[in-house]
Amino acid sequence: MPNYPARPLHRIDYTALSEAQITRALQATANGPANTSPLSGALSGQSMRIVTDEGPTLAYDFASANRLSLSEDGAGAAEAGYGAMELGHLLFVTHMLPGTQRGFNLIIDRDTNLVTVFEVWFSGFDALNSEQPWFEPGQYNREVQRQVWFGYVDAGGAAPEARHRRTNRVEGQGFYWKQDAGMETLDFYSSTFYTNFVELSRTGGEMGFCAPADYVWIDDETFVYSRTECEFSGTFTLYVYKPAASQQVGVRLGFDETDTLEYRLFRGEGEWLGQIARFEAFHDYDGAEMPEGKGARRVYRPMNTFQTLTAAEVDRVAAEDTHVFEPSAMAGNQQPSTGALAGKTMTMRWDNGRTVEYRFDGAEQLSWRPAGERGWRTEKYKAWEPSPNVFMFGHLMSGAPDHDAQIMVVDLDEGLATLLHGWVGSEYIANESQVKSVFGVVEMDGLTPPKYRRHRYTDEMLGRAITWEYSPGLTSMHLYSTPYSLSWIIPGANGSMGMQWSGPSEYVKIRDGLYLAYWLEEACNGTLGTLLVNLKTMHDCGIGLHCGPNGLSLSPVGAIARHAGRFDLAKYFPNET
Amino acid sequence: MTDQTASTRRAFLKGGAILAAPLTAATAAHAATDPAAERLALLEDEKAVRGLQAALVQRLNAGAHDAAAELFAEPQNAAFDPAVRRVTTEADAEFLEVQPGRTQASARLAVSVATEAPVEPWCPLVDMARQQGEGVVRAAGRRVLETDYVKRDGVWKIARAELRAV
Numbered sequence: 001m002p003n004y005p006a007r008p009l010h011r012i013d014y015t016a017l018s019e020a021q022i023t024r025a026l027q028a029t030a031n032g033p034a035n036t037s038p039l040s041g042a043l044s045g046q047s048m049r050i051v052t053d054e055g056p057t058l059a060y061d062f063a064s065a066n067r068l069s070l071s072e073d074g075a076g077a078a079e080a081g082y083g084a085m086e087l088g089h090l091l092f093v094t095h096m097l098p099g100t101q102r103g104f105n106l107i108i109d110r111d112t113n114l115v116t117v118f119e120v121w122f123s124g125f126d127a128l129n130s131e132q133p134w135f136e137p138g139q140y141n142r143e144v145q146r147q148v149w150f151g152y153v154d155a156g157g158a159a160p161e162a163r164h165r166r167t168n169r170v171e172g173q174g175f176y177w178k179q180d181a182g183m184e185t186l187d188f189y190s191s192t193f194y195t196n197f198v199e200l201s202r203t204g205g206e207m208g209f210c211a212p213a214d215y216v217w218i219d220d221e222t223f224v225y226s227r228t229e230c231e232f233s234g235t236f237t238l239y240v241y242k243p244a245a246s247q248q249v250g251v252r253l254g255f256d257e258t259d260t261l262e263y264r265l266f267r268g269e270g271e272w273l274g275q276i277a278r279f280e281a282f283h284d285y286d287g288a289e290m291p292e293g294k295g296a297r298r299v300y301r302p303m304n305t306f307q308t309l310t311a312a313e314v315d316r317v318a319a320e321d322t323h324v325f326e327p328s329a330m331a332g333n334q335q336p337s338t339g340a341l342a343g344k345t346m347t348m349r350w351d352n353g354r355t356v357e358y359r360f361d362g363a364e365q366l367s368w369r370p371a372g373e374r375g376w377r378t379e380k381y382k383a384w385e386p387s388p389n390v391f392m393f394g395h396l397m398s399g400a401p402d403h404d405a406q407i408m409v410v411d412l413d414e415g416l417a418t419l420l421h422g423w424v425g426s427e428y429i430a431n432e433s434q435v436k437s438v439f440g441v442v443e444m445d446g447l448t449p450p451k452y453r454r455h456r457y458t459d460e461m462l463g464r465a466i467t468w469e470y471s472p473g474l475t476s477m478h479l480y481s482t483p484y485s486l487s488w489i490i491p492g493a494n495g496s497m498g499m500q501w502s503g504p505s506e507y508v509k510i511r512d513g514l515y516l517a518y519w520l521e522e523a524c525n526g527t528l529g530t531l532l533v534n535l536k537t538m539h540d541c542g543i544g545l546h547c548g549p550n551g552l553s554l555s556p557v558g559a560i561a562r563h564a565g566r567f568d569l570a571k572y573f574p575n576e577t
Numbered sequence: 578m579t580d581q582t583a584s585t586r587r588a589f590l591k592g593g594a595i596l597a598a599p600l601t602a603a604t605a606a607h608a609a610t611d612p613a614a615e616r617l618a619l620l621e622d623e624k625a626v627r628g629l630q631a632a633l634v635q636r637l638n639a640g641a642h643d644a645a646a647e648l649f650a651e652p653q654n655a656a657f658d659p660a661v662r663r664v665t666t667e668a669d670a671e672f673l674e675v676q677p678g679r680t681q682a683s684a685r686l687a688v689s690v691a692t693e694a695p696v697e698p699w700c701p702l703v704d705m706a707r708q709q710g711e712g713v714v715r716a717a718g719r720r721v722l723e724t725d726y727v728k729r730d731g732v733w734k735i736a737r738a739e740l741r742a743v
Contacts, residue, residue: 300705329696329703473696473714474703490706499709525701546701555700 002204005257009209009232010523011428012257017142019123022101025261026122029096029103032066032081033251033265036180040084041065042091050106050115051159052151058104058117068095070104083265087249090222092240094251094265105251107216107224107240108153109164116164116216116224117149118238120253121295128295134304142255143234145295146226148214166287167217168192168280168496170225172465174273174567175241176200177248179266186273186572187225189215190465190479191497193288193298195227196487200572208481210500212299215287230299231523233257239268246270276465276479276565279495288496300499302524307549309431314424314547318403321551324380324396325364328544330529332471334558335539338385339363341393347371348408348417350440351454356406366395368406382556384541386534387514389413394530394543396554403552405545407530409508409516410442415449417442418508420518422528422545424552431547433528435518437506458509459483461517463567466533467491468540468559477564483507483573486519531557538562622675625733626682626726633724633738634664634688650727650734660694661740664722682726682733690740691717719743 017025043062050058059071065084069077082095089111096103101122108115124145126137150163174188186198188208195213198205209232216224218240226238239250248268255261290297309317341360348356355371360381367376383393394407402423410417419438426432439456441449467477477497479487486505489497501524508516513535521527531542542557629648636645637657646655667687675682693713696703706712725737 298709300708302701302705305704305708327698329698329700470702471696471714473694473712474706476702476706488702488705490702490709490711492709492711493715498711499705501705521701525704527701544700550699 003202004204004206005202008203008207009229009257010207012232014142014233014257015255015259016139017255017259018138019101019141021259022122022141022255025255025259026096026101027098028261029263030081030098033083033094033263035083035085035265037085037267039065039265040086040091042086043068043084043093048108049154050108050117050151051154052115052117052149053163055117055147055149055151056119058106070095070097085249085265085267087240087242087247087267088222088245090218090240090249092249092251092265094253096263103253105238107164107218109218112162112219113153113155113160114162114164114218115151115153116218117151118214118226119147119149120236121145124295128293132304134301140234142259143230144228144236144254146214146228146236146238146297147294148216148226148290164216164218164224166290167215167223167285168278168287169217169220169285170215170223170243171280171497172276172278172565173243174275175243175246176271176273176572177268178270179248179268181264181266183266186481186569187227188273188479188481188567189213189225190276190477190487191288191489191500192492193290193498194300194489194500195225196479196481196500196502197227198482198572205482205572207485207504208479208487208502210300210487210502212297214297217285217287228297229254231301231303235262239266241270243272246272273567273569274463274565276567277562279467279491279497279564281495284494284496288498298499300501302501302521306525308429308526309547309549311425311430313549314403314431314552317549318424318547318552322396323551323553323555325382325554325556328555328557329474330470330544331556331558332474333469333539333560334556335384335386335541337363337382337556338391339383340385341366341383341391344444346410346442346444348410348419348440348442349449350417350419350438352438354438366393368395382543384532384558386532386537386539386541387511390510390514392516392532392541392543394554396552403547405528405543405554407543407545409455409510409532411455411510412442412444412447414453415441415443415447416453416455416510418455418510418516420516420528420530422530424526424545424547426522428523429526432522432526433520433545433547435520435528435530437508437518439508455508455510455516457483458507458515459570459573460509461507461515461533462573463569465564465566467562467564469561470557470559475559480505480507480517481567481569486517488519529557533561535563618679619675622679622682622728622733623673626673626675626684629726629733629735630684630686630722630724633735634666634722637661637664648735649738650729650736655735655738658692658740660692661690662693663691664740665689665691666722667719680728681736682728684722684724684726686722686724687743688720688722688740689717690720691715 093106105118123141125140184200188196211227235254241248379395381395405422439454487502489500528545538561646652
């Protein structure tokens with residue numbers, strides 16, 4: 001039975017924990033992390049001096065399997081609880097420093113003596129973000145900060161020249177993981193500094209979410225992954241894993257939605273989900289460069305830049321400034337629209353009980369009326385015909401109180417239609433678009449539609465990754481990581497994937513190779529995006545609905561596609577079609 | 578004498594003998610007064626013009642448009658394409674001509690131009706791309722930096738500059 005949360009991660013109003021609250025909560029870490037699998041005693045009785053490049057020198061004495069003392073850069077020693085687990089030749093060690101909000105996580109390669117250190121701390125957000133225009137102090141103390149240091153165990157003699165390093169080698173990889181405490185996730189390494197993760201056990205797997213990530217090469221069989229759930233709980237997940245063996249060892253550190261501290265050392269087993277394409281040049285294995293400064297990373301924080309409006313402001317901007325099918329950067333590569341509907345009349349019978357009559361007055365003007373009403377309402381529209389006799393078209397419903405839009409796909413061979421009914425305003429944000437999918441049929445002269453058959457939701461897009469080139473200079477890659485969400489990823493100039501975000505979505509099969517989908521930029525930019533994906537032509541057409549300070553807009557969407565591969569996810573969503 | 582002047586000029590222009598012909602004619606027109614002095618003055622003019630041209634490229638590449646405007650005879654009318662990010666000179670195809678009277682000059686210089694223009698109009702995806710340092714259209718191509726110069730109060734200034742398509 002899936003464990004659906006009352007609210008998805010992006011709708012939770014996380015507490016702005018104070019530094020004092022965090023310090024108090026972290027007292028529980030003094031004895032080390034919680035664990036389910038047994039700890040390793042490999043370090044018991046050992047001393048170890050770790051030297052990092054441009055970072056701290058850490059002198060450890062491990063008194064037992066769970067107590068250590070640490071001297072940083074020659075300072076006085078501090079005692080702490082710790083936990084360690086082994087993964088082949090690697091030791092993963094985690095500890096916090098009592099009385100502080102800091103800790104260290106060590107990935108020690110016992111074959112090479114190389115070490116990767118993840119220094120972590122709370123209450124570091126303000127120092128890293130105080131120059132941002134949206135900055136307010138004290139809001140994100142709960143967000144775990146991290147700095148990756150590369151170094152080695154000083155065993156005497158000359159320092160080794162080799163180091164672990166950031167990498168793009170695992171970009172495009174995906175894994176299912178089940179931790180020893182039962183937590184199940186799908187982790188997609190879909191960028192060089194971001195990740196998409198689906199929490200199957202904690203949130204029912206409805207949505208994939210995105211977070212900044214680190215990827216480190218240990219050796220060709222071993223990699224390190226971290227993510228910090230920025231914009232959500234701020235929880236930090238770090239693990240070292242072996243892809244071939246599908247095994248992981250790592251730690252979770254942070255406060256959940258109830259502000260309960262989680263500090264857990266875990267071991268997990270996984271399954272490979274597949275590999276999608278990378279777009280860097282051959283022989284480019286470099287990892288993402290991080291911005292300068294301890295802890296700095298590139299984080300997409302859309303709610304800090306999204307200009308929210310009140311309901312009254314939405315009404316005002318819509319009245320003053322409505323844009324219908326004006327040029328859009330999202331449609332620089334759109335396929336030509338069609339005037340083939342001009343002169344036709346048709347009736348849409350939707351399964352929600354509404355029946356709407358349409359009269360296409362011209363190539364870009366239509367009239368509509370609810371069945372039974374006498375007066376026609378005239379709107380500007382655009383239509384595309386991505387497959388013979390399949391049309392996608394849309395229009396605003398002028399004067400509708402929620403600034404509704406009707407975006408639909410009609411198959412005039414089969415008599416089938418699917419409506420994406422969009423409107424502006426959610427229970428959270430007045431200028432955030434929402435949408436409802438409605439199946440139905442289309443009637444017109446010479447076309448009698450089916451009584452029972454409908455377009456259907458589909459999982460045929462599930463797991464696919466497709467790049468979309470909207471305009472010169474504007475490309476993103478979609479990852480359809482669950483049946484109900486869609487993720488978009490921005491490529492960098494060298495083809496490596498970068499910032500990533502996600503939103504709710506649905507997928508409807510129109511014909512073989514032709515799929516209707518939408519995405520909602522919830523708690524993001526408020527846009528409803530729709531697209532009709534044609535895998536046979538690797539093109540799409542679509543329509544976006546957006547409301548912001550610059551007005552209400554219904555805009556074309558059109559891009560040229562490349563198929564970037566597909567993850568095999570069907571078994572994790574067994575009840576889908 | 579004419580041959581000698583032409584020979585010197587060819588060397589100075591790095592192989593631009595044909596393009597040098599107008600200057601050769603201009604020099605000849607003034608040779609009757611004091612050919613050596615005239616030749617020296619001409620070389621100084623060319624040096625000044627070439628220095629202006631180099632300064633313009635350098636300031637454009639630094640994004641210092643205000644400083645670049647100061648090189649113009651009418652700075653307030655100087656306008657620069659904000660998309661131009663880098664101008665790289667290809668001096669092999671240089672042309673420089675100082676007009677008779679030595680108060681006006683023209684030059685053409687083959688250049689490579691890298692441009693970077695923001696994707697327009699704004700949309701949420703463009704905003705996200707810009708946060709990553711993307712959301713721009715990058716292009717590179719060959720153009721001709723075409724410049725006219727004017728000497729005022731004994732000082733050369735740029736009268737017009739244009740990056741013309743090849």
